[in-house]
Amino acid sequence: MELSKEIYLAIHSVIGSRSVVLHEPEFTGKEWDYLKECLDSTFVSSVGKFVERFERDLEKFTGARHAIAVVNGTAALHIALKLSGVVSNDEVLIPALSFVATANAVSYCGATPHFVDSEDSTMGIDANKLRIYLEEISRQEGQFCINKSTGRIIRAIVPMHTFGHPSDIDQLIKVSKDFNLFLIEDAAESIGSFYKGRHTGTFGLMGALSFNGNKTITTGGGGAILTNDDFLATRARHITTTAKLPHKWEYRHDEVGYNYRMPNLNAALGCAQLEQLPQKISSKRNLFNLYQAAFDQIKSVKLISEPHNCISNYWLQALLLNTENEQERDEVLQLLNQEGYMSRPAWIPLHKLPPYKLCPRMDLSKVNSLATRIINIPSSSGLVKSLI
Ligand SMILES: *Cc1c(COP(=O)(O)O)cnc(C)c1O
DSSP states (O other): OOHHHHHHHHHHHHHOSOOBOSOOOOOOSSHHHHHHHHHHHTOOSSOSHHHHHHHHHHHHHHOOSEEEEESOHHHHHHHHHHHHTOOTTOEEEEESSSOHHHHHHHHHTTOEEEEEOBOTTTSSBOHHHHHHHHHHHEEEETTEEEETTTOOBEEEEOOBOGGGOOOOHHHHHHHHHHTTOEEEEEOTTOTTOEETTEETTSSSSEEEEEOOTTSSSOOSSOEEEEESOHHHHHHHHHHTBTTBOOOSSOOOBOSOOOBOBOOHHHHHHHHHHHHTHHHHHHHHHHHHHHHHHHHTTOTTEEEOOOOTTEEOOOOSEEEEEOGGGGGGHHHHHHHHHHTTBOOEEOOOOGGGSGGGTTSOBOOOHHHHHHHHHEEEEOOOGGGSOOOO
16 A cells, blocks of 8 residues: 555544644633633733733743743743843854744844754754764853854754654753853743653743644743743843833833733633643643554554653654655645645755755754654644543
8 A cells, every 4th residue: 555545544543534734722611711801801911910820820830930921932932042141143053953933033133043953763953963063163262152163152052842842951951061052942832741850941041932823722822931040030021021110100111122921811811721731731642642553553654752751742743754755755745635634744944944044054964854754744632532
């Protein structure tokens, strides 16, 4: 049988005949109640009790000392990078296999993304390969890591937890310490994912979450900055609220700020969604187990599972074709989409996008290979039952 047919039948055995999108939100909790409460109160904008509550609930769930709710995940990353000290002309190490927001947030700081290769097991940054690369291309000057060929400071590293699977954090923290780099986590895809029992996004100086409509839980649009640092949390609240000094009537702003705080309406949605997160994650894990049993028989393809010592939220289920079968990817995508199972390849790697074509990079052979072999298949939490 053709591979595309085999894959189609495996998915069919799990979710049956129906048209499904890749990932859809689900509002089966107190969303309507909280939204009504919000409208009735007239506090719909960036002040209100749901914003406060959402932040406290996020702190409780993630274990972060501080959560600051903002308008989207990209804004969260932008502020996290800026407050960590990324400035114009810096370079920031980011995975070439990511959503464009990771690179854009670096650009908003006036800095340049420096692309890094991935490893097979996590699809995230390959810490060992990066270490060898940095030993070769950088030198330490005082507290700084300098790129020998560009003369610029390599200021930070941004691991991203691909499709919800945690990156190799321990090794990445070691690299960041050995080379004097700030570590900021792009945890946009990984709410509910844990590395050695600790929530992703809480390891670095700061982390960013996203609550976009296609993520595991949604606030419509939204994001949050996580940090354990009191000073940075205060700074983050301040500059995302137009840097306005608190006063009853006076509008005094003491620096260039951003209008990035999450509106109360969105936070109301977030509070209701967060209450259902454990069930959603349980459904996603159940879906993974069913897919895994179905794909077990197919030799040319592997369903990506959570890394060792990690709990993944299984945000997006991903198939990885064997290298010998990579030419069959488009045929698989064609059949699945035609049969109503919305599926898509991984992002075009960032170093191939027009705004980032000229950015510095290491050898990206693994990213280039993964990008031609990954297929994301329907992953909504509503597809199968929660087991809790
Ligand atoms: C979703 C996402 C973001 C942030 O996205 P927003 O749409 O701005 O909330 C950032 N990085 C990655 C890897 C993402 O998947």
